[in-house]
Amino acid sequence: MGVEVSVEGLTKSFGSQNIWRDVTLTLPEGEVSALLGPSGTGKSVFLKTLIGLLHPEQGSVIIDGTDITQCSAKELYEIRKLFGVLFQDGALFGSMSLFDNIAFPLREHTKKKENEVRDIVMEKIDLVGLTGAEDKLPGEISGGMRKRAGLARALVLDPQIILCDEPDSGLDPVRTAYISQLLIDINAQIDATILIVTHNINIARTIPDNIGMLFRKELVMFGPREQLLTSEQPVVKQFLSGDRFGPIGMSEEKDEAVQKQEEAMQAAGISGGGTKEDFTEIIPQVQPNPGMPERKAIARHRERVHAMLPDLPENAQEAIRRSQEQEDQIREESRAHAEDMAGGGGGRHGGDNEWTSAPAGNVAVADAKTDVIDYGGSDAPTEQWQTPGGGDALTKPSHRAADGNEGRTIQG
Numbered sequence: 001m002g003v004e005v006s007v008e009g010l011t012k013s014f015g016s017q018n019i020w021r022d023v024t025l026t027l028p029e030g031e032v033s034a035l036l037g038p039s040g041t042g043k044s045v046f047l048k049t050l051i052g053l054l055h056p057e058q059g060s061v062i063i064d065g066t067d068i069t070q071c072s073a074k075e076l077y078e079i080r081k082l083f084g085v086l087f088q089d090g091a092l093f094g095s096m097s098l099f100d101n102i103a104f105p106l107r108e109h110t111k112k113k114e115n116e117v118r119d120i121v122m123e124k125i126d127l128v129g130l131t132g133a134e135d136k137l138p139g140e141i142s143g144g145m146r147k148r149a150g151l152a153r154a155l156v157l158d159p160q161i162i163l164c165d166e167p168d169s170g171l172d173p174v175r176t177a178y179i180s181q182l183l184i185d186i187n188a189q190i191d192a193t194i195l196i197v198t199h200n201i202n203i204a205r206t207i208p209d210n211i212g213m214l215f216r217k218e219l220v221m222f223g224p225r226e227q228l229l230t231s232e233q234p235v236v237k238q239f240l241s242g243d244r245f246g247p248i249g250m251s252e253e254k255d256e257a258v259q260k261q262e263e264a265m266q267a268a269g270i271s272g273g274g275t276k277e278d279f280t281e282i283i284p285q286v287q288p289n290p291g292m293p294e295r296k297a298i299a300r301h302r303e304r305v306h307a308m309l310p311d312l313p314e315n316a317q318e319a320i321r322r323s324q325e326q327e328d329q330i331r332e333e334s335r336a337h338a339e340d341m342a343g344g345g346g347g348r349h350g351g352d353n354e355w356t357s358a359p360a361g362n363v364a365v366a367d368a369k370t371d372v373i374d375y376g377g378s379d380a381p382t383e384q385w386q387t388p389g390g391g392d393a394l395t396k397p398s399h400r401a402a403d404g405n406e407g408r409t410i411q412g
């Protein structure tokens with residue numbers, strides 16, 4: 001079962017540049033949460049801080065009773081084993097086949113025999129739809145395939161916490177739907193706590209139990225997804241609609257003069273380009289595929305939300321009630337469908353990966369932006385391994401990937 005991640009008063013700066021301050025939130029055990037926010041607001045930095053790759057100057061991150069901002073390198077190493085992390089581009093070792101990339105955490109961290117490693121790796125390869133590509137090098141496959149290989153590797157060691165940094169980046173909408181479904185199915189199977197960093201509004205609307213948003217160095221909110229989706233806060237509304245008019249600018253903040261100009265444009269009927277979709281019309285949350293167990297987190301989430309309901313805005317309360325009704329109905333239909341199929345000899349497809357099989361996990365933590373990987377070795381990685389360019393080179397040079405990320409295609 002997943003473990004809770006409790007973040008209290010977290011503040012992170014690089015030199016004099018404050019990234020965010022006083023961030024407090026709890027990723028509830030086994031629930032799926034999403035973190036949104038304009039580019040550069042420090043979502044990836046937050047993710048890296050949760051696994052102790054970056055050190056905050058204030059605050060705590062409590063995982064399984066240990067404050068990872070204060071613990072020893074040895075304790076951190078143990079805590080990292082709970083994590084499976086998918087970074088932006090999959091962050092694979094460029095000189096290794098997909099098979100060897102995915103097998104790497106098993107060979108590094110377990111004493112499994114090669115035939116056991118093979119079984120686990122092939123199962124994960126099948127799970128993410130990469131059967132047949134296992135001998136290819138990362139440079140020989142598309143960006144979407146690399147992403148899926150990164151996810152397979154993130155699952156080989158049965159993680160209790162899964163962090164996904166933009167799982168949809170570089171994927172077409174259909175593959176995005178598959179990978180989102182996969183995350184829900186994995187959650188149903190292993191009840192892992194999941195945090196997804198994303199800009200993808202469809203994912204935010206349909207996948208998580210909870211959503212948070214970072215803006216102007218602060219956590220704007222964190223709560224049930226219906227709370228954010230029905231929020232009246234201008235920054236939230238602008239972010240969801242993708243309109244250029246509003247508090248979010250090309251660089252993070254807009255000055256007053258620009259805001260006035262925009263108000264005048266809006267008054268003159270000029271479009272800000274955003275969708276006019278009504279996000280307060282809540283779309284039912286994606287459910288596990290037929291044949292999957294029910295998500296255990298749903299009952300816990302409901303109990304929590306029920307307790308906080310009176311403190312939520314009226315429209316959020318109403319949206320929660322409506323979406324729970326809809327989801328109950330969908331689950332009921334899906335149960336009936338599964339029973340029908342069981343009667344008719346249905347079940348898992350023969351390896352086409354639409355329905356998933358049992359996943360596992362990975363302690364591999366990698367920085368896709370710099371294509372380097374750290375497997376949580378005894379030298380606790382710290383900011384001392386920063387690259388001259390300001391990225392975090394979080395591993396020893398011998399692990400540097402030469403992944404052909406340049407020129408990657410957008411097909412999955």
Ligand SMILES: Nc1ncnc2c1ncn2[C@@H]1O[C@H](COP(=O)(O)OP(=O)(O)OP(=O)(O)O)[C@@H](O)[C@H]1O
Nearest residue numbers: 014019038039040041042043044045386390391392
């Ligand atoms: N190791 C580092 N050293 C110095 N500055 C850093 C480091 N890592 C990140 N930053 C800075 O922190 C800020 C937040 O970066 P981060 O990548 O977390 O943003 P983000 O919200 O994930 O953006 P995007 O949505 O574009 O991926 C940026 O200004 C970035 O330059």
